[in-house]
Amino acid sequence: MEINIGLLGAGVVGSAVASVLLEGKEDLGRKIGGAVRLKKILVRESERQRSFQAPPGVLVTDFREVLNDPDIQIVVELMGGEEPAARYIERLLVAGKHVVTANKEVIAKHGPELSARARSTERQLSFEASVGAGIPIISPLSRDLLANDIRSIRAIVNGTTNYIVTRMAMDHMAFDDALLEAQHLGFAEADPTNDIAGTDAAYKLAILASLAFHTKVVPEDVFREGISSLEAQDFRYSQELGFAIKLLAIAHKENGSLQLRVHPALVPQDHILASIDGAFNAIEVEGDLMGRVLFHGMGAGSESTASAVIGDVIEIARRLNLDIKPLPMEENSRSIAIAPMSELVSRYYFRLNVADRAGVLASIAKVLGDRGISIASVIQKDADLPTQTADLVVTTHPSREDAVQESIRCMGELDVVRKVSNMVRIEDWPSR
Numbered sequence: 458m459e460i461n462i463g464l465l466g467a468g469v470v471g472s473a474v475a476s477v478l479l480e481g482k483e484d485l486g487r488k489i490g491g492a493v494r495l496k497k498i499l500v501r502e503s504e505r506q507r508s509f510q511a512p513p514g515v516l517v518t519d520f521r522e523v524l525n526d527p528d529i530q531i532v533v534e535l536m537g538g539e540e541p542a543a544r545y546i547e548r549l550l551v552a553g554k555h556v557v558t559a560n561k562e563v564i565a566k567h568g569p570e571l572s573a574r575a576r577s578t579e580r581q582l583s584f585e586a587s588v589g590a591g592i593p594i595i596s597p598l599s600r601d602l603l604a605n606d607i608r609s610i611r612a613i614v615n616g617t618t619n620y621i622v623t624r625m626a627m628d629h630m631a632f633d634d635a636l637l638e639a640q641h642l643g644f645a646e647a648d649p650t651n652d653i654a655g656t657d658a659a660y661k662l663a664i665l666a667s668l669a670f671h672t673k674v675v676p677e678d679v680f681r682e683g684i685s686s687l688e689a690q691d692f693r694y695s696q697e698l699g700f701a702i703k704l705l706a707i708a709h710k711e712n713g714s715l716q717l718r719v720h721p722a723l724v725p726q727d728h729i730l731a732s733i734d735g736a737f738n739a740i741e742v743e744g745d746l747m748g749r750v751l752f753h754g755m756g757a758g759s760e761s762t763a764s765a766v767i768g769d770v771i772e773i774a775r776r777l778n779l780d781i782k783p784l785p786m787e788e789n790s791r792s793i794a795i796a797p798m799s800e801l802v803s804r805y806y807f808r809l810n811v812a813d814r815a816g817v818l819a820s821i822a823k824v825l826g827d828r829g830i831s832i833a834s835v836i837q838k839d840a841d842l843p844t845q846t847a848d849l850v851v852t853t854h855p856s857r858e859d860a861v862q863e864s865i866r867c868m869g870e871l872d873v874v875r876k877v878s879n880m881v882r883i884e885d886w887p888s889r
């Protein structure tokens with residue numbers, strides 16, 4: 458039986474997928490056990506020059522040409538953005554088509570309804586490429602790790618921000634220059650707001666946590682803080698303290714509730730996540746049976762993403778050829794409370810700009826001590842003679858987030874403190 462495929466979008470990823478489907482047909486056919494044909498590709502502008510040679514009539518600009526084509530069994534959505542992608546996927550499932558997507562925004566925001574639709578129409582909705590591009594993580598969480606009670610996920614899932622923090626740490630680059638370079642190299646989008654603010658990582662964490670903890674996590678459940686407050690000094694001081702700075706996405710189950718957060722974090726230099734540099738991604742999953750396992754690789758890019766997309770297509774096509782129904786997707790309907798961020802207990806790093814005179818430390822220690830925060834280390838850095846100020850770097854023992862936020866406000870009001878320049882959480886779980 459010939460399997461016909463429809464593709465929505467022929468941009469960065471869609472073009473790579475189209476090339477594999479058009480040029481690698483024979484190899485794919487062998488893996489699938491039958492012929493495959495890319496029958497239609499939906500784009501906005503059919504006249505635009507593409508990096509692949511589309512056979513005549515394949516490029517279309519009307520979604521209904523894909524939706525209403527009775528030969529098309531599998532549709533790959535690679536348009537990106539929430540709408541119309543989410544609406545199109547829903548309509549395709551209702552029309553009886555299997556859908557593969559790389560769209561993290563759609564899956565993070567609409568995954569539960571779309572999965573319910575796929576269950577009710579007995580169709581498959583696959584989204585391996587939505588997190589970590591070609592790094593296999595959706596399939597392991599949905600299948601291979603199911604025997605485990607997952608305790609935590611700690612991940613670097615945004616290549617743009619990881620590239621920026623790597624360049625700031627290793628080459629002492631300023632934030633804006635590192636961002637410009639990432640855009641030049643094609644890692645960062647023209648509008649990088651979602652990456653920088655941690656929104657993209659929050660989408661991906663919502664998807665991973667839903668699968669790992671069998672519950673419905675939406676992006677709003679995830680606390681998020683981006684990387685724009687990081688400055689050169691933070692990288693310098695944290696290196697001296699034995700840490701790297703990474704934008705982490707963390708889901709952690711403790712006392713029956715789920716902590717979900719995306720923020721920059723100080724990671725011990727001997728932990729494996731500290732060594733994930735540049736545009737690479739890594740996802741560490743900890744379960745009760747298998748302990749910690751790390752998934753690592755190129756987490757963006759056309760070919761890496763195409764690898765996961767085509768993998769999903771092959772899986773569905775093989776089932777179609779063997780006439781096997783898709784396994785109904787799990788409902789992820791367990792109810793788990795989301796722990797408020799104010800209850801987080803963590804270690805903290807503060808960088809303060811203070812008056813360079815006696816008694817400063819005592820005032821700061823009092824503010825912290827009054828709120829039950831115990832100081833782990835203090836170093837004074839970069840004294841500036843003309844202004845008679847210096848940087849003070851303070852790290853704490855485990856403390857509560859609400860007490861820390863209150864202390865930041867109170868320290869900012871001290872006349873010896875010019876500015877509380879930054880606060881970064883320290884994630885110093887045991888290394889392995």
Ligand SMILES: NC(=O)c1ccc[n+]([C@@H]2O[C@H](COP(=O)([O-])OP(=O)(O)OC[C@H]3O[C@@H](n4cnc5c(N)ncnc54)[C@H](OP(=O)(O)O)[C@@H]3O)[C@@H](O)[C@H]2O)c1
Nearest residue numbers: 466467468469470500501502535536537559560757758762
């Ligand atoms: N790029 C990556 O490294 C990467 C990694 C993992 C996941 N993803 C995900 O993969 C998806 C695609 O990303 P991309 O980087 O390939 O995007 P892109 O380069 O912006 O391409 C989008 C494509 O969709 C078409 N399109 C957009 N809106 C449309 C509409 N309303 N009707 C018809 N066609 C429409 C565009 O048509 P025209 O060409 O005619 O403009 C274009 O071909 C996104 O969900 C993204 O999050 C990307």
